[in-house]
Amino acid sequence: MSIRDLLSPFTAWKYLLKNPVTIPDPLNDRPGSARYRGFHKNDNEKCIGCGTCEAICQNGAIDMLPVKGTATQEGDSGLRPRIDYGRCCWCALCVDVCMTGSLTMSNEYKWVESDPDAFRFTPGVDEKFWDNAELGYQRPEDHRLVEAKRVTMEEMDADTRINSFAEIVNGYSIEQAKLEADRCVACGICIATCPTHMAIPDYIDAVREGNYERGLKLLYETNPFSNVCGRVCTRKCESACASRHEGEPIAIRWLKRHIIDQVPFEKYREIIGEPDAPTGKKVAIIGAGPAGMTAAFDLVRMGHEVVVYEAKAAAGGMTRYGIPEYRLPYDALDRDIELIVSLGVKVHYNTRIGSDIAMAQLEQDFDAVLLAIGLQEGRQTRIPKSEHEKVYRAVDLLDKITSEEAFELPHCAVVIGGGNVAMDIARSLARMQKQQYDQVDVVVTAMEDQQHFMADADEIKEALEEGIIIRDNCGPQGCEIDESGHLIGLKTWKVLSILDENNRFAPTYDDSDETIHACDTVIEAIGQFSDTSLLGEELTEKLEWNRGRIDIDSNGRTSESWLWSAGDCVSGPDVVHAVADGHRVASSINSYISSNESSIDKQS
């Protein structure tokens, strides 16, 4: 090496004080064409951080990163695309695939910086001079990489389905399911929204590749009520789906059901695997609904002995005794229950804790106890004369229908309530009326306007198709009884508003706009509550409560160290939330009984 070689790098210092050779605007005013693929723009408000742009970029020029001031929330990952112009080839695939249309390109193409790192930036967050450029490339309307409309789920027409309790929807064929699965861009935003965090993109991928056994394994990793949720899940995932922004959300629930339908039940056990070796620990679960049975599923697989006590003759809780068979066939529910029981869970049916067995006995005999009793009792309006014998609670009638218990079928029924339970009882009675009287005479009255009913839009649409009359903005004021003591109607006043400026209940009525809805039966479907009398006075006093519900910590544990609570009775009604609750408490119970904590508690 010569002295020249050693000194030559230092000769570069002479350029330190000279003007840069690259100058801004060397070509004067020569704008890019109207649809030029220039520098990126991103509408930060529209962007949901799905990362589809990152996934499609062939050059690895896009990274999804958190940005200050953009929080993670339902349907938005909080991440935003950062683009590296050292890698970008301006192909615009990222723009073409963008699920919300937030990512576009300006027609600006001249940008001079002395700092090379500046060419790695986050459009829409890092301000640039082309942010307001009107021209540039946007995805043309007819140029979509993914189909906007979902594959239609075929179902029975109203005239056919009103004659029976047969399941309404048919399920996807393999070809239909693959087409629908192809619409998914696997962004995974749905996973965070699902209460039990199902591996949705992965099981949709299993549908795409036709590997249903892999799909089933993925389903049961997080949801032992996959048969149920494949049919009646409230599908929060679909409300967060990236596809909904410029089309219809992926039919996630139906794809889940499709996997279930493709795998013979005999194979379930083999796919799911055997439980761990016995631990010698025992857990009692009160209530065989989704929360209790999910916890049972997890705990028995961990090797613990699990005994479930169920007051009814069959398991499933409100999914069996509240949801009509045309929405959830009993054999689908039975498959989920049978699988859990096959793992070694013991279920004592027709056994009521509090009367048949005391809570204190469970505390003594088991290492931990889970209370998962649901919201089994119907609330009453207690409007004048509603104590009449022909005024029923919806949950009681739905229970009778499932249990095949006889009751006098109304010729003309008025339902109070605008939620799914109201629709369930209205549609169930309509089917029975059609079969028995060859005509449907059911009216649903609710305080809300129809656009704001709590019932699913599909439920309302199908109820109307089945001949049920919906009268909205009706506030119940009293039942009408004739001189002979017969119920002859429900009196309502027109509701002017329901909520106040803080979105809390503060109804106002127009009492001059009164309607008498003629009927021989009124059914109240306004809400439910949990009957906790099984706890007994002593335990009720010992427990901490939170505004009418048992107080639990984030793991579902009550103020008593041996007792947990989960599901509708503490979290409100929702099957998939109950499943998520079941997992959470099972994990907590496992930690407790696997440590010495439970033994110490027993000795003390």
Next chain:
Amino acid sequence: MTDNTEGHISGKDKLEACSTLKEILQQATEFERTARDFYAELAPKVSKKIRYLVDELVIEEQNHYDLFIDLANDPEVAAQIKQEIITPPSNKRFSDCIQLPDLGDNPDDQTILQYALGREQAAMDQYNSLADSTPEGPLKDVFTFLAQEETEHKNELEKIYYEVVHSGGV
């Protein structure tokens, strides 16, 4: 908690005769006191599950009671204390509320809230009527203020009622 200075004479009898601001305030104070004592006695009888409701009612009625005591001691109100006021038609219903009901051995949350709502409605109507029948001035302002207080409490109870009864909302 009991602050019974009324002896064996029923509150209702006393209320029927009232016609001055002093008597109106005494009536209102009695209304709040009986409510407070009623809820305070009810609290240990109800299930712990719903005791929060009754405890909240005790606190609210105590606040109202304190409010009336403060009003009676307010010099501006004291100056008007002998002013005659027409007893409104709502007075009967209002005074009836001093007759305490039997809610049973173990009333549920809905029963308690319905009773509390009924009381608040009666109080709201009473003060609104008094405000309507009183000429403009500080006295009218007092009744308007009281009516607003009762309205706010009733509205709050209605919201709680909805959240309790429609919990689950399915």
